[in-house]
Amino acid sequence: MNSKLKDGHMDELFTGILSLQSVEECYNFFEDLCTINELRAMAQRFQVAKMLDHGQIYSDIVHETGASTATISRVNKCLIYGTDGYRTVLDRLKQEE
Numbered sequence: 001m002n003s004k005l006k007d008g009h010m011d012e013l014f015t016g017i018l019s020l021q022s023v024e025e026c027y028n029f030f031e032d033l034c035t036i037n038e039l040r041a042m043a044q045r046f047q048v049a050k051m052l053d054h055g056q057i058y059s060d061i062v063h064e065t066g067a068s069t070a071t072i073s074r075v076n077k078c079l080i081y082g083t084d085g086y087r088t089v090l091d092r093l094k095q096e097e
Helices: 008-018 023-033 036-053 058-065 069-081 085-096
Strands: none
Touching: 023 036, 036 058, 036 069, 036 085, 058 069, 069 085
16 A cells, blocks of 8 residues: 555545445446546556456557557556555456356
8 A cells, every 4th residue: 555645534535435335326426526537547447457457468458448558557567566456356356257
């Protein structure tokens, strides 16, 4: 975890997110919280993470998602050297399938 990020306000935000109980509640909360572009960027990065996790190559990811190679590289770096945030969610989603 990035200690520069952690503070009481972030704790409250994440606790609030954890209180959401449905996809519809997530849509409502995040649409109020974020701009459409911010939400689309987060969704794109998550799709990139899923595709990298499935072993897809950069050119296919660029073509399918429209993500830049810089974005793909950043997500890949997080998957390899990050705090396992992507890994936790990807693994949990696989278990639900």
